[in-house]
Amino acid sequence: MKEMKFYGTALPGIExxxxxxKLIVIEGTDGVGRSTHVGLLRTWLEAAGYAALDTGMTRSxxxxxxxxxxxxxxxxxxxxxxxxxATDFADRLENQILxxxxxxxxxxxxxxxxxxxxxxxVRGADPDWVRHIYGIALVPDAVLYLRMPSAEALARRxxxxxxxxxxxxxxxxxxxxxxxxxxxxxxxKLMLKEFDRMSGEYGxxxxxxxxxxxxxxxxxxxSIARIIEETPTVAPxxxxxxxxxxxxxxxxxxxxxxxxxxxxxxxx
Amino acid sequence: xxxxxxxxYPGRLFVVEGTDGSGKSTQLTLLYQWLKSExxxxxxxxxxxxxLVKDTTKRAKKRRLFTPTxxxxxxATDFADRTERDIIxxxxxxxxxxxxxxIYTAFARDVARGCERTWVRDLYRFAVRPTAAFFFRxxxxxxxxRIASARPQLKYYEAGMDMGWADxxxxxxxxxxxxxxxxxDRMTIEFGLTLIDATQPIHTQQxxxxxxxxxxxxxxxxxxxxxxx
Numbered sequence: 153m154k155e156m157k158f159y160g161t162a163l164p165g166i167e168x169x170x171x172x173x174k175l176i177v178i179e180g181t182d183g184v185g186r187s188t189h190v191g192l193l194r195t196w197l198e199a200a201g202y203a204a205l206d207t208g209m210t211r212s213x214x215x216x217x218x219x220x221x222x223x224x225x226x227x228x229x230x231x232x233x234x235x236x237x238a239t240d241f242a243d244r245l246e247n248q249i250l251x252x253x254x255x256x257x258x259x260x261x262x263x264x265x266x267x268x269x270x271x272x273x274v275r276g277a278d279p280d281w282v283r284h285i286y287g288i289a290l291v292p293d294a295v296l297y298l299r300m301p302s303a304e305a306l307a308r309r310x311x312x313x314x315x316x317x318x319x320x321x322x323x324x325x326x327x328x329x330x331x332x333x334x335x336x337x338x339x340x341k342l343m344l345k346e347f348d349r350m351s352g353e354y355g356x357x358x359x360x361x362x363x364x365x366x367x368x369x370x371x372x373x374x375s376i377a378r379i380i381e382e383t384p385t386v387a388p389x390x391x392x393x394x395x396x397x398x399x400x401x402x403x404x405x406x407x408x409x410x411x412x413x414x415x416x417x418x419x420x
Numbered sequence: 421x422x423x424x425x426x427x428x429y430p431g432r433l434f435v436v437e438g439t440d441g442s443g444k445s446t447q448l449t450l451l452y453q454w455l456k457s458e459x460x461x462x463x464x465x466x467x468x469x470x471x472l473v474k475d476t477t478k479r480a481k482k483r484r485l486f487t488p489t490x491x492x493x494x495x496a497t498d499f500a501d502r503t504e505r506d507i508i509x510x511x512x513x514x515x516x517x518x519x520x521x522x523i524y525t526a527f528a529r530d531v532a533r534g535c536e537r538t539w540v541r542d543l544y545r546f547a548v549r550p551t552a553a554f555f556f557r558x559x560x561x562x563x564x565x566r567i568a569s570a571r572p573q574l575k576y577y578e579a580g581m582d583m584g585w586a587d588x589x590x591x592x593x594x595x596x597x598x599x600x601x602x603x604x605d606r607m608t609i610e611f612g613l614t615l616i617d618a619t620q621p622i623h624t625q626q627x628x629x630x631x632x633x634x635x636x637x638x639x640x641x642x643x644x645x646x647x648x649x
């Protein structure tokens with residue numbers, strides 16, 4: 153059991169009580185392979201007998217649809233976008249993450265507040281304002297940051313996945329460059345820098361994501377096993393005894409099958 | 421991000437605030453007609469009207485998805501869109517913007533719902549400070565009587581039923597409006613709201629409002645501005 157600790161003011165109307173689950177955040181820039189890894193980790197945890205929940209940015213019941221529609225129109229202003237993300241986050245925190253943690257789940261979240269903060273920062277938001285809003289966030293048990301060495305390497309990975317460049321992931325709203333490639337590089341450079349800066353502030357556990365998926369996946373599993381086994385009361389079975397992780401082509405249970413070479417599924 | 425009190429635009433921003441049934445919308449409509457007839461360019465911005473957010477709010481109310489925090493954040497999102505789209509551009513162009521409810525509505529409601537005062541104030545730090553903010557104050561009983569005669573059925577969030585203060589919606593509404601009124605009273609000094617006694621005859625209130633607004637009007641505000649769309 154662990155006491156709930158928040159970055160700032162806790163949410164109104166929630167009971168602050170010890171919880172037995174684990175909140176594990178997988179962070180990283182667009183296209184780094186986060187959702188693939190979250191899917192693999194969930195399967196691995198469930199095979200070992202741990203109840204796992206995966207969630208991610210813009211997947212709230214409340215705001216997901218609204219954000220999707222607003223992004224499609226490309227008319228979303230900066231403040232509006234930042235507050236829409238904050239709404240999405242708060243909904244998932246209150247209705248998915250906290251209930252699952254109380255019930256003893258391992259919650260894997262594909263991004264947390266850090267991506268939202270980084271996006272706001274590179275768009276010139278007031279740092280105090282953004283941090284104050286996200287003061288409602290629970291401090292996670294671990295933040296595993298999948299780090300790519302350069303924006304160029306990231307671009308190659310996005311192209312290898314066959315998905316092409318997205319308007320927002322390329323930062324086209326910022327007017328940094330005239331075409332998607334140049335804009336993607338310029339924007340993701342800023343994002344990588346912002347993540348590096350946050351790495352110390354929030355104590356990220358940094359993992360090199362430029363290695364083959366299998367090796368990154370193994371590194372993630374080692375880190376997570378350490379976090380979970382810190383508290384033996386929640387361990388039904390030692391994670392070391394679990395057979396090696398499922399091969400990369402095993403799709404996450406609740407998602408459509410993905411071709412083996414897809415490293416990143418677009419997360420809307 | 422330019423924050424509250426630091427915006428410098430040639431236009432003017434007048435806002436009306438007050439509990440439900442205080443008569444503020446009537447007063448704003450009358451002010452609008454007058455400014456128009458005087459030859460000013462006037463734009464209207466209503467609470468909860470952003471085209472990007474409206475549908476989400478409507479659906480969440482219908483399905484009762486809100487908590488105090490998400491209620492607060494989604495309304496701030498709506499307000500941010502209107503600030504970026506409907507409020508700042510006309511103000512930059514030198515027009516007059518009239519807002520039916522402004523950030524003080526959020527401060528009153530969200531705090532009544534249990535959100536922390538400083539958190540909510542900080543959330544709206546990006547707002548433009550109004551030229552003048554009118555608070556139409558009606559005693560609780562007067563406001564409740566007006567609502568009861570105008571609207572036979574109270575809505576779930578409007579009545580504060582999400583808070584579980586009372587099983588009966590009229591009782592819950594009364595408790596909620598009481599808390600909101602307390603917050604408005606506290607903000608009158610904090611933000612220098614212009615207090616108008618909403619029990620006076622409508623034309624008396626309008627005369628007071630026009631007298632105050634006219635202090636901030638200048639001939640150059642009548643020059644044609646290009647309507648931002």
